[in-house]
Structure formats: structure tokens, C-alpha cells
Amino acid sequence: MKISVKEFDAMQMGWRKWYIEKVELKTFRKFGLVIEGADILEVGCGSGYAASLIAAQGPHSYTGLDIMPEQLEIARNRGLKQASFVEGSADDLSRFPEKRFDAILDFCILHHVEGWRAFFDECHRVLKDDGSLYVADLSKRCIHIVDAILHWGHAEEALFTLKEFEEEANRRGFRTVRKANDLGLEGYFRFQKVN
Numbered sequence: 001m002k003i004s005v006k007e008f009d010a011m012q013m014g015w016r017k018w019y020i021e022k023v024e025l026k027t028f029r030k031f032g033l034v035i036e037g038a039d040i041l042e043v044g045c046g047s048g049y050a051a052s053l054i055a056a057q058g059p060h061s062y063t064g065l066d067i068m069p070e071q072l073e074i075a076r077n078r079g080l081k082q083a084s085f086v087e088g089s090a091d092d093l094s095r096f097p098e099k100r101f102d103a104i105l106d107f108c109i110l111h112h113v114e115g116w117r118a119f120f121d122e123c124h125r126v127l128k129d130d131g132s133l134y135v136a137d138l139s140k141r142c143i144h145i146v147d148a149i150l151h152w153g154h155a156e157e158a159l160f161t162l163k164e165f166e167e168e169a170n171r172r173g174f175r176t177v178r179k180a181n182d183l184g185l186e187g188y189f190r191f192q193k194v195n
């Protein structure tokens with residue numbers, strides 16, 4: 001789902017960049033993410049701030065996927081080495097071959113994706129056998145609070161509790177390796193592909 005103009009603007013702000021770098025990416029690293037030499041897919045890459053951090057750490061390849069062409073244009077204009085950006089939805093990774101990626105990263109976009117359940121199946125197909133999915137995302141409770149205050153208008157069908165999110169991942173071929181959450185609002189997971 002396209003994000004609202006207000007949310008789009010908020011995503012370009014300094015606080016969001018700080019949070020991606022100092023909290024979310026740092027947590028992924030703590031959970032075992034290796035970027036150097038790896039093939040990385042980021043879903044919902046937005047304007048490419050996380051891409052710029054990742055590309056600086058020497059991946060073999062970085063691919064950013066997003067549904068908003070205006071965000072992708074900002075990302076492409078960063079001129080990052082080893083990085084490519086493609087338009088598409090996180091719940092349809094059919095453009096990628098099987099076992100293409102070592103790691104798939106989500107920085108807070110799956111609460112926009114109505115097909116978040118199918119997303120796990122897509123990830124399972126395109127991850128290498130020892131690949132992992134790293135998620136930092138917002139619970140239904142968190143989004144309800146945000147929408148009550150900021151009126152960003154998220155679609156209810158895309159929202160999930162952190163418990164149902166994890167259970168769905170486990171049902172669809174992923175083992176939980178690490179997890180943490182901030183007051184049940186933002187959840188962090190590393191899910192490893194089970195073959």
C-alpha cells in the first residue's frame with residue numbers, strides 16, 4: 001500500500017535515519033547479520049537511507065525493492081556502488097530466482113503489506129538454504145496508537161500482533177533464532193530458513 005504524504009515526509013527526517021542506524025540495523029547486527037560479501041535484499045527500501053549504510057559495508061550485492069517510484073528515484077540518485085533498486089511489492093518476489101539472497105531485511109514496512117503472510121513464502125523461496133530474514137516492524141497496537149495521534153491511516157488488514165507474526169513465520173518454514181521487542185510496540189526478529 002502507498003504510504004500517506006505525512007508518513008512519507010516523516011520517513012525523510014533525521015530521527016528516522018538515526019533510528020534505522022542506531023537501533024534497527026544495530027539490532028540486526030547483534031542478531032548475527034553479516035553484510036560484508038553477502039547478497040542482501042531490502043524490502044520497502046524507501047528513499048534508500050538503509051541502503052547507503054549497507055552499501056558502505058561491502059556487500060556482494062544489495063537490492064532495494066519498493067512500490068513507490070518517487071522513493072526509488074531518491075534512492076537511485078544516491079549513486080551507491082553494488083546497489084540496484086527495483087519497483088515491486090514485498091509479497092511478490094517472483095522476479096528473483098530461487099536461493100538468490102543471504103539475507104532479507106525489513107525496516108518497518110510489513111505493516112503496510114496486506115500480503116504479509118505470503119511474504120514469508122516468497123522469502124523462503126529466494127533465500128539461500130542458510131539464509132535469514134531480519135525484521136524490525138511495528139505491532140498492531142503500536143500502529144493504532146500512531147494513527148490515533150497522527151492520523152496516518154494504515155489499512156487494518158495489513159496489521160498484526162507480534163505473536164501472530166512470529167507464529168505465521170514459524171508455520172511457513174522459518175525458525176526464530178533471535179527476537180526482542182520494545183514494550184510490544186516494535187518487534188525485532190531473526191528468522192532462519194528451515195529446509
Ligand SMILES: C[S@@+](CC[C@H](N)C(=O)[O-])C[C@H]1O[C@@H](n2cnc3c(N)ncnc32)[C@H](O)[C@@H]1O
Binds near residue numbers: 047
Ligand atoms: C514506513 S516507510 C519505511 C521506509 C524505509 N524502510 C524506512 O525505514 O525509512 C514504508 C515503505 O514501504 C513501502 N511499501 C509499502 N507497501 C509496500 C509493498 N507492498 N512492497 C514494497 N514496499 C512497500 C513504501 O513505499 C515506503 O517506502
